[in-house]
Structure formats: structure tokens, C-alpha cells
Amino acid sequence: MIKLQAGDKENLDIWNECVAFSMQDFERTYKVLDIHYDIQCGESFYHDRLPGVVERLLKGGIAEISEGAVVVFFRDVPELADKPLIIRKRDGGFNYATTDIATIDYRVNDLKADAIWYVVGAPQTLHFKQIFEIGRREGYRADLCHIVFGNVLGEDRKLMKTRSGENVPLRELLEEACRRARKIIDEKNPDLGEDEKNDIAATIGIGAVKYADLLQYRTTDYIFSWDKMLSLHGNTAPYLQNAYVRIRSIFRKAGNPPLKIGRLIFADAAEINLAKRLCQFAEIVPQVLNGFRPNILANYLFELANSFHTFYEACPVLKSEEPARSSRLALCDLTARVLQRGLDLLGIKVPERM
Structure with missing residues (x-):
């Protein structure tokens, strides 16, 4: 590692080859x-910056030499007072902390x-x-924020693993989903x-x-279930996608006519409920950033799909008379x-069809 950080050619060539192979796999x-x-x-992008980071922190009095290593102490921060951070080891090597400081710079x-x-x-x-x-x-003065997240568990409520006890490669999981x-x-x-x-x-x-991942409050552990996440019923992406497909089917049956709306008329309770739910979208989206909670949007979309299905069952669209027909098409x-x-x-x- 020390040779790599110092720019040794042989080590750099091996490193660059490994990075190239990794990036190809990541890109897929x-x-x-x-x-x-x-x-x-990548981490290697910052190698040339690491010595400067350490020297700057030493010069600024933020870091100090302790037992041959360069360390930052947090004596004035109660929760960190007994947790110093090494930014250069005694052997001269740098670590993740040094790199992360360089990334902020x-x-x-x-x-x-x-x-x-x-x-x-x-x-x-x-x-x-x-x-x-x-x-x-x-x-x-930049807003520095650590957004933590929970774990994906298997049906045994332990960290999700393959049968042989290894971590599940993401691409293999996605391919299995397809x-x-x-x-x-x-x-x-x-x-x-x-x-x-x-497609x-x-x-x-x-x-x-x-959707199964974003549906959860981000710090909550959840159990991975193929049957649940691919179901056309319940709070799942296929259920929401199916609601969209059903609406597109309505317009295909109608010949995809241009919408001609004089004024919207809502008489049925299901129409009114759906219209109110639609009006909430502009309020929901900004809330996602309050605490970084995409689950708020996911749950809103589920409620919207529920409201639409209730409307669909209660209110004929294509068979209704004007002006109700145009109003209902607009809602759809x-x-x-x-x-x-x-x-x-x-x-x-x-999708347009399912």
C-alpha cells in the first residue's frame, strides 16, 4: 500500500488494471x-493530495504527532473525546480517513x-x-451529511446471503428479478x-x-421476499405499474383522443377522493428531502393507486355521458x-403493457 501511495510504477500498473476490470463490471x-x-x-484519484492534507492539518494545529503517527484528537467534543483519528500511520502510510478528508477538500x-x-x-x-x-x-461550511441505511435480511432474519454463506452479488439478484x-x-x-x-x-x-428497498424507512432492516416484491397486489412496484398500464389501456380503447376539458365535474365520492389525492403530489415531493425519506413518496404513490382502483371500480369512464366522461378521462x-x-x-x- 505504501508503494502504491508513493506512485511505484509496478504497483500502479497492477492497480490500474484491477480498477479497469472493476469499472467494467460496475458499469454493467x-x-x-x-x-x-x-x-x-476512485480512491486512487486522491493519492497525490494525501501528503498535503496531513501537512496542512499539522500546520493548522488540527493534527499532532503521537507515538510516531499523525493523529487528530477531539478533546473538546464529548462524544469523540476518547476516539482519536489517525491520518498517517507510523510507517508513513495513509488510510481511509486521510482520503475522505481529501475528498471533502x-x-x-x-x-x-x-x-x-x-x-x-x-x-x-x-x-x-x-x-x-x-x-x-x-x-x-458545506452541508456534510451521513445518510445511513438499514440491512437487507433473508427469510431467516439474518443478513441476506447465498446458500453457501456468501454475499449476494447485486447483478445476479437483478438478473434473477428479471x-x-x-x-x-x-x-x-x-x-x-x-x-x-x-423489456x-x-x-x-x-x-x-x-421499490422494495425504497419503500422502507431507510434505517429499517427488512426481509427480502421475491413473492412479495413481485406481487401485483399490495404495496409493490408491479401494483403501481399495473395501475398505470390499466389507465393506458383505457386510452387505447378510447382511440387515444385529445382531452377536451371545459370544466371538471366531480360528483361521486371516489372521484373527489382521487382528485384530492392528486393534489397532494406537490406537497409530498419536497418532504422526501426532510430526513431523506423516499418511502414517503413510495407510500403516497401506493395510496394514489388505491384511490384510482376505487375510482375505476365505482365510476365508469368510457361508458359515461358527457361532461362526466371528459372529467373522468382527465382524472385518469x-x-x-x-x-x-x-x-x-x-x-x-x-411499461405500456404487462
Whole structure:
């Protein structure tokens, strides 16, 4: 590690080859998840900055030499008073703490970030408290926030593992989700073409995994269940996607006419309830950032889908007379748009058919 951090050519060549292989594999998974990055800076990106970080903290009196290592003490912070942080080891090597301080420097000074959010598991809570305290001592005013999350458990309520006891690779899990979704599509809509089945299976399978995770309060552990997350009933992505598909089916049957709305008329209680639910969307979205809770949006979309299904059962749309017909079509259209937009905010797509 010391040779690598010092720029030794042989070590760097091996490292760069490993990074290239890793990034290729990461990119395949990112593509499946439809995730795109503007900037990707691995740990090695900061190697040249690490000596400067240590020297700056020593010069500023934030760090000091203790038993041959460079250490930051937090004597004036009660919860950290007995938890010093090493930023350079006695052998001259740097560690994750040094790199994380360098990342804050880069993001604040080079990228001009005013907010830096770390989505990392709860076991790193102490680490980030120490890093953020150093950032504050250096005078950084950016919003530094550690967003913790819970664990995914197997049906035995222990950390999810393969049968051999290994961690479950994300890409394998996503591929299995698509296979299971494809099986459901084969059973329910066998007349669709192969390409369309595969596209729909990917939309449903990937969406199901994302939604099952985002549905939970982010610090809550949850039990992973294929049957539950792929169900067309209950609080699942397929249930929400099915509501959107049902609305699109209504418009296909109507010949996709342009909406002509003079004024909206709501007489039935189900219409009024759906209209009120739609009006809540603008209030719900900003709440997601209060405590970083995408589950608020997920639960709202579930309630919206429930309201739509109640409306659909109680209020004929295409068979109703004007002006009720146009009003109900408008409600359907807006419901579909909110479902699509809301799921898109969660990183989930919607199919036109299922």
C-alpha cells in the first residue's frame, strides 16, 4: 500500500488494471439500474493530495504527532473525546480517513459543492462524525451529511446471503428479478412478442427490487421476499405499474383522443377522493428531502393507486355521458402522469403493457 501511495510504477500498473476490470463490471450493473454518473473519482484519484492534507492539518494545529503517527484528537467534543483519528500511520502510510478528508477538500474547493451527502451504512457513523468535525475545524461550511441505511435480511432474519454463506452479488439478484418477472409475463400475457416480454420483464423486475428497498424507512432492516416484491397486489412496484398500464389501456380503447376539458365535474365520492389525492403530489415531493425519506413518496404513490382502483371500480369512464366522461378521462390522464413521474423520481420505469 505504501508503494502504491508513493506512485511505484509496478504497483500502479497492477492497480490500474484491477480498477479497469472493476469499472467494467460496475458499469454493467449501473446500466441495468439505469444509473449514470457525471464524475467518478476512485480512491486512487486522491493519492497525490494525501501528503498535503496531513501537512496542512499539522500546520493548522488540527493534527499532532503521537507515538510516531499523525493523529487528530477531539478533546473538546464529548462524544469523540476518547476516539482519536489517525491520518498517517507510523510507517508513513495513509488510510481511509486521510482520503475522505481529501475528498471533502476536492468537493468543496474544486467542485464548489455546498452539500455533500454520504450514503453509507450505519457502522461508519463514528468515522463520518470524526471526518465532518475535521471539516468544520478547517472552516468548511458545506452541508456534510451521513445518510445511513438499514440491512437487507433473508427469510431467516439474518443478513441476506447465498446458500453457501456468501454475499449476494447485486447483478445476479437483478438478473434473477428479471427472470422471475419474465415467468409471470409468460403466464399472464403469452401473446406478446419476445422483445416486448424481455423489456417489460426488465422494467418490472428492476422496478420491484428498487421499490422494495425504497419503500422502507431507510434505517429499517427488512426481509427480502421475491413473492412479495413481485406481487401485483399490495404495496409493490408491479401494483403501481399495473395501475398505470390499466389507465393506458383505457386510452387505447378510447382511440387515444385529445382531452377536451371545459370544466371538471366531480360528483361521486371516489372521484373527489382521487382528485384530492392528486393534489397532494406537490406537497409530498419536497418532504422526501426532510430526513431523506423516499418511502414517503413510495407510500403516497401506493395510496394514489388505491384511490384510482376505487375510482375505476365505482365510476365508469368510457361508458359515461358527457361532461362526466371528459372529467373522468382527465382524472385518469393526470393519475397516469403522476404515477409515471413519481416512480421516475424513485428511478423506476413504467411499461405500456404487462
